Amino acid sequence: MDIGEDRVIALVDMDCFYVQVEQRINPELKNKPCVVAQYKTWKGGGIIAVSYEARAHGVSRNMWADDARKLCPDLQVARVREAHGKADLTPYREASVEVIEVMSRFAVIERASIDEAYMDLTGSVQDRLKHMSVQDITPQQLKSTYTQGFPQTSTSDPSEDARRLRGLQQWLERLSSSGQSSRAELCLTVGALIVEEMRAAVEEHTGFRCSAGISHNKVLAKLACGLNKPNHQTVLPLGSVPELFSTLPIRKIRNLGGKLGTSVKETLGVENIGDLTQFSKVQLEQHFGEKTG
DNA sequence: CATTACATTCCA
C-alpha cells in the first residue's frame, strides 16, 4: 500500500534571521526588542525582520520603523547597509552560507531561501535504526522537540515546557508499546534526533538559532516548523494531520497564500484545509500537482 | 512609497 509517504523530510528555518545577523555583529542588540529596516528616509525605513522581543510589542514586518517605535519605545533599529544607493544584502548572504555549510555535514541540503533549507533524512534514519531501537531514545536527546497532537489529555501544566515534555513522554511511550505498526512514527522520531544534533551544531559554529519541522513531505515539514518558533522543532506525524487541518486556514499551506488560495476558498466555499478532503481529485482546478491531505 | 530578491509557471 502506498498511503502516506515513508520519507523523513525536515525543514530548518532560521529565527528572525537578519536580526540575528545584526545581533552577532553588534552584541549590544542581543536579547532586546530589535528590528532590521532598510531605507531610513521615509518614516524611519521599512522593517524586514523583527526579533521575538519586539514581536511581543506588536511590531511586525512591513511596518515603518517610526510606527513601530510608537508600539515599542525602546526598539533597537539596525539598518541594512547601502552600497551605490542600493541595499547591500552581502552580510546576510554570507551568514546563510555559514549555516548551510554546517548543515551539509549532516545531510544533503536543498536550499530553499536565504534562511531555510530542506533535507531528506530517510537514508540517515534507516542507517541509525540498524544500530538502535526505541528504547535508546530519551527525552534528554529531544530537548527542544514538540510532538504535534501530544499531550492528548488536557491537564494543567506548571509551564509550557512541562507540557511539551509531557507530550513527548506520551509519544515515546506510545512508540515503544505499539510494536511495528508505528514504524513511520519511529522514523520521524529518529529524524528529530538528527535535527536536534544539526541545530545544536549550527548554533555552536555560527551562533545562530533556528527552528525545524520534521514530517513526511516538504509541505508538512514547512508547516510543522512554524508551529513552535522560535528555537524549537516540531514532529508532525500523519495521525495528527486531520485535527491540525480541521482548524487550519487554507492560506497557511505553502503555495496557497495568494490568489489561488483565495479562489479555492471562494469557489468551494470552505475556510480550512481539512474541508478540502470532501472533494475528490477530479475537482482539481487545472492547477494542482502538489497536495498532502 | 515598502523594498529587494528569487523560483516557477503561464503564454503570446
Next chain:
DNA sequence: TGGAATGTA
C-alpha cells in the same frame, strides 16, 4: 523563448 503573473522570503 522571454516577459508577465504568481508566490514566497
